[in-house]
Amino acid sequence: MSYKNINTALIHGGISIDERTGAVNIPIYQTSTYKQDGLGKMRGYEYSRTGNPTREALESLIAELEGGYAGFAFASGMAATTAVLSLFHSGDRILISSNVYGGTFRVLDKVFDHFGFTYRISDTSDSAAFEKDITEDVKAVIIESPANPLMTVTDIRAIADISHRHGVTVIVDNTFMTPYLQQPLKLGADIVVHSATKYLGGHSDVVAGLAVVSTEEQAHQLAFIQNSTGGVLAPFDSFLLIRGIKTLSVRMDRHTDNALKAARFLKEHKGVSKVFYPGLEDDPGYEVNLRQARNGGAMISFELADGYDINTFFESLKLVTLAESLGGVESLVCHPSTMTHASIPKDIRDRVGITDGLIRLSVGIEDIDDIISDLAQAIERSEVQK
Numbered sequence: 367m368s369y370k371n372i373n374t375a376l377i378h379g380g381i382s383i384d385e386r387t388g389a390v391n392i393p394i395y396q397t398s399t400y401k402q403d404g405l406g407k408m409r410g411y412e413y414s415r416t417g418n419p420t421r422e423a424l425e426s427l428i429a430e431l432e433g434g435y436a437g438f439a440f441a442s443g444m445a446a447t448t449a450v451l452s453l454f455h456s457g458d459r460i461l462i463s464s465n466v467y468g469g470t471f472r473v474l475d476k477v478f479d480h481f482g483f484t485y486r487i488s489d490t491s492d493s494a495a496f497e498k499d500i501t502e503d504v505k506a507v508i509i510e511s512p513a514n515p516l517m518t519v520t521d522i523r524a525i526a527d528i529s530h531r532h533g534v535t536v537i538v539d540n541t542f543m544t545p546y547l548q549q550p551l552k553l554g555a556d557i558v559v560h561s562a563t564k565y566l567g568g569h570s571d572v573v574a575g576l577a578v579v580s581t582e583e584q585a586h587q588l589a590f591i592q593n594s595t596g597g598v599l600a601p602f603d604s605f606l607l608i609r610g611i612k613t614l615s616v617r618m619d620r621h622t623d624n625a626l627k628a629a630r631f632l633k634e635h636k637g638v639s640k641v642f643y644p645g646l647e648d649d650p651g652y653e654v655n656l657r658q659a660r661n662g663g664a665m666i667s668f669e670l671a672d673g674y675d676i677n678t679f680f681e682s683l684k685l686v687t688l689a690e691s692l693g694g695v696e697s698l699v700c701h702p703s704t705m706t707h708a709s710i711p712k713d714i715r716d717r718v719g720i721t722d723g724l725i726r727l728s729v730g731i732e733d734i735d736d737i738i739s740d741l742a743q744a745i746e747r748s749e750v751q752k
């Protein structure tokens with residue numbers, strides 16, 4: 367059965383009870399193969415690359431949460447994106463938003479280009495400019511909203527409407543928002559991908575990816591690609607994700623309350639020159655984001671003002687941890703130009719505004735007063751003595 371309220375669906379959605387034993391958690395079916403009762407007489411499973419009950423429970427859950435036709439679980443977000451991109455052909459082109467995840471850029475720029483599937487950067491936050499970029503060969507667009515790391519908001523419905531007029535498939539990387547904050551398929555997108563490593567897992571203990579498609583035809587194609595290329599998620603990791611997803615809404619409520627407070631604090635601080643957060647009313651993406659999402663999420667980027675040293679800032683943090691990744695219960699900070707976005711050439715980084723002074727903060731669910739005091743003391747220490 368499916369649940370209208372996402373708070374309930376997070377816990378009971380998809381296949382949530384083990385039919386055989388009644389266990390309220392789907393067991394970890396740690397098996398590669400399954401007994402056949404005779405030639406061609408399978409009990410629903412034959413080999414775990416093709417299908418595994420723990421993975422299947424997760425796949426049915428994410429499909430329900432995103433309101434899609436079918437879900438697929440992969441060994442990482444990049445494996446999910448790679449599988450989805452494998453739906454396209456040599457000669458096709460994909461448009462990508464200007465500040466797409468570094469790994470998505472890299473796989474298109476350095477891997478898919480070998481096979482003649484090309485990309486072009488397009489400003490999806492400007493619908494008119496985006497429509498001009500749709501040439502005959504464009505078959506898909508991949509959007510993140512808010513996009514990493516400048517939190518640029520794209521009007522998903524507007525891009526979907528334009529794309530569908532031109533027969534272009536709309537893929538949304540919903541990692542930053544999760545289905546609790548934003549449901550792209552309901553806004554007209556065709557496919558959603560996730561790095562479930564982030565908020566869906568939520569505890570920085572698993573690397574995983576998910577994809578959700580909206581039609582039976584796409585489901586058949588992606589199931590074929592998943593089984594053929596084999597980047598599937600293991601049963602134990604599938605279990606961890608199901609477990610993480612149960613608490614998604616309570617975690618996201620705390621993450622986003624904390625983020626709004628942290629963003630307001632940074633905005634007021636004389637040591638901070640810019641704050642990028644679509645949950646602030648004066649952010650350029652505020653209104654469009656509020657139309658399509660519950661709130662501004664929990665990712666903030668900011669720049670220190672002149673006279674503050676970024677290295678000292680990072681080295682002075684005591685609670686907030688300098689690390690790649692995001693979306694875990696602990697607050698993490700990173701330096702996009704040398705970490706998450708280092709695979710994007712410097713001239714493109716400069717052009718789209720990923721400066722060397724940019725800091726990205728994933729606001730955790732610790733006490734907000736502790737997060738803010740840590741940021742405050744690190745900013746103070748980083749002021750260069752005159």
Ligand SMILES: *Cc1c(COP(=O)(O)O)cnc(C)c1O
Nearest residue numbers: 442443444467539541561563574
């Ligand atoms: C981390 C991330 C990815 C890649 O996911 P992995 O699980 O690290 O492979 C893709 N998109 C976004 C927005 C991400 O943050």
